[in-house]
Amino acid sequence: MKRTIITGEDMDLAFRSGKTEFHISPRDIVTSVAKERAEKHGITLSMGSGSSTAGPSGVGFDATAVFQKSARASSADVSPPYDMGYWRKQFPLLSKYIHVANCSQSPQSTYTRDAFEEYMISWNEMGMDWERWVEEVELTKAEFAKIINADPSEIAMGTSVSGMTAAIASALPRHTARQKVVYTEAEFPTVGHVWKAHEKYGLKTGFIPVTNNMIDPAEYDRYVDEDTMLTSICDVYYYNGFRQKLSTIIPKIHDKGSLVYVDAYQGLGTHPLDVKALDVDLLASGNLKYLMGVPGIAFLYVKKEIAEYLEPAYTGWFGRKDPFAFDIHNVDYADGARRFDTGTPPIPTAYISRAGMKVINEVGVDNIHQWTNVLSQHCIDGALARGLDVVSPTDIRIKAPSTAIRVPGNSHQVEAELRKRNIIGSARADVVRIAPHFFTTTNDIDIVLDAFVDILKKL
Ligand SMILES: Cc1ncc(COP(=O)(O)O)c(C=O)c1O
Numbered sequence: 109m110k111r112t113i114i115t116g117e118d119m120d121l122a123f124r125s126g127k128t129e130f131h132i133s134p135r136d137i138v139t140s141v142a143k144e145r146a147e148k149h150g151i152t153l154s155m156g157s158g159s160s161t162a163g164p165s166g167v168g169f170d171a172t173a174v175f176q177k178s179a180r181a182s183s184a185d186v187s188p189p190y191d192m193g194y195w196r197k198q199f200p201l202l203s204k205y206i207h208v209a210n211c212s213q214s215p216q217s218t219y220t221r222d223a224f225e226e227y228m229i230s231w232n233e234m235g236m237d238w239e240r241w242v243e244e245v246e247l248t249k250a251e252f253a254k255i256i257n258a259d260p261s262e263i264a265m266g267t268s269v270s271g272m273t274a275a276i277a278s279a280l281p282r283h284t285a286r287q288k289v290v291y292t293e294a295e296f297p298t299v300g301h302v303w304k305a306h307e308k309y310g311l312k313t314g315f316i317p318v319t320n321n322m323i324d325p326a327e328y329d330r331y332v333d334e335d336t337m338l339t340s341i342c343d344v345y346y347y348n349g350f351r352q353k354l355s356t357i358i359p360k361i362h363d364k365g366s367l368v369y370v371d372a373y374q375g376l377g378t379h380p381l382d383v384k385a386l387d388v389d390l391l392a393s394g395n396l397k398y399l400m401g402v403p404g405i406a407f408l409y410v411k412k413e414i415a416e417y418l419e420p421a422y423t424g425w426f427g428r429k430d431p432f433a434f435d436i437h438n439v440d441y442a443d444g445a446r447r448f449d450t451g452t453p454p455i456p457t458a459y460i461s462r463a464g465m466k467v468i469n470e471v472g473v474d475n476i477h478q479w480t481n482v483l484s485q486h487c488i489d490g491a492l493a494r495g496l497d498v499v500s501p502t503d504i505r506i507k508a509p510s511t512a513i514r515v516p517g518n519s520h521q522v523e524a525e526l527r528k529r530n531i532i533g534s535a536r537a538d539v540v541r542i543a544p545h546f547f548t549t550t551n552d553i554d555i556v557l558d559a560f561v562d563i564l565k566k567l
Pocket of ligand 1: 346
């Protein structure tokens with residue numbers, strides 16, 4: 109029997125069609141909003157023997173449609189526009205586990221494993237092969253550039269977002285009237301730590317508050333001012349998947365004359381992020397979350413037009429015009445983002461990360477976005493219907509794939525209990541995050557949510 113999610117919209121529709129009774133089947137999930145609306149409209153929810161009268165069934169996948177509507181109508185019937193069976197086989201771990209910790213670490217694929225082996229073989233057989241390895245670095249930058257619609261010359265490579273942020277901090281001019289960096293409370297703490305630590309060099313800082321686990325775009329009008337040199341914002345809040353509307357916020361920041369730096373780590377690869385269309389100045393991301401890679405590599409986008417004004421003191425020989433000039437007396441900055449390269453690049457992780465990002469580009473960010481929206485809606489509705497405490501936005505237009513469920517006591521204990529049930533979730537503070545990816549099914553989400561209910565009952 110098919111499982112349907114009954115939403116508030118279904119109740120509104122039933123009301124407008126003059127219905128006073130709505131048939132549901134025992135397997136249906138009725139959201140709390142649907143229950144409220146049914147009461148408001150005087151509609152009785154009755155257990156029928158047949159299928160429910162909710163929304164259209166058998167909704168096919170429309171790759172160009174706005175997905176929210178079909179997701180709400182009947183997510184169990186929708187399938188992604190790529191070969192799910194093929195892709196699931198590329199992640200051996202999925203034969204044993206449901207992996208919904210992609211906000212922390214995505215699983216290993218056959219592609220990333222092969223890429224790592226390619227490096228190991230090259231090292232073993234060649235001793236060293238710097239020409240090929242340096243080429244791999246350039247190809248990896250290009251693969252990252254493709255995801256954000258940048259030019260490869262606008263990408264620098266490092267090893268962590270923390271390092272990239274520190275490099276930006278060290279590059280900001282010190283003798284200008286503006287000496288303030290404003291950052292949000294939703295930044296991953298590491299980013300805030302870097303800004304705060306630079307107060308010892310005279311940098312002033314201020315932050316934009318989070319209210320109800322979100323940031324009101326109007327706060328940018330208030331907190332970014334004429335003293336602000338740079339505003340440091342995240343695309344997605346790591347805690348609960350709240351996604352900021354960059355197209356609204358960035359013009360506000362630029363209107364005040366401030367540069368904008370985006371930490372895109374928590375969602376990159378799961379929704380389109382076009383640095384040109386959004387007019388982003390600087391953007392960083394690591395690679396191990398939705399980009400399907402590993403720790404030890406990170407990228408920084410530096411807009412062409414501003415690169416020459418930035419001279420990072422956090423630097424190294426690969427940031428020179430000619431790293432092989434071995435001139436200890438001069439610090440000449442390379443053109444473009446390359447001036448933000450530092451020491452010997454992380455070659456093994458470059459191999460792995462290029463393979464992971466190739467998977468993302470192959471499946472397609474638009475396709476991933478549409479499918480993870482289906483999963484997001486399914487997860488929110490299913491969690492609410494089961495009475496779980498959802499601390500993520502319920503509007504998927506302002507949400508990345510991650511759904512945070514607040515749990516009593518120690519969230520890491522819940523994560524451990526999930527693992528005993530072959531589910532890999534991700535605990536943070538008082539929540540456990542369910543963070544699916546393009547290979548996740550709606551059935552996976554149902555199993556995970558049922559496991560939450562079971563665990564929370566027992567704890
Ligand atoms: C949004 C965001 N930024 C930064 C980081 C940490 O980056 P790194 O460890 O590469 O400095 C994380 C990590 O989990 C994150 O979610």
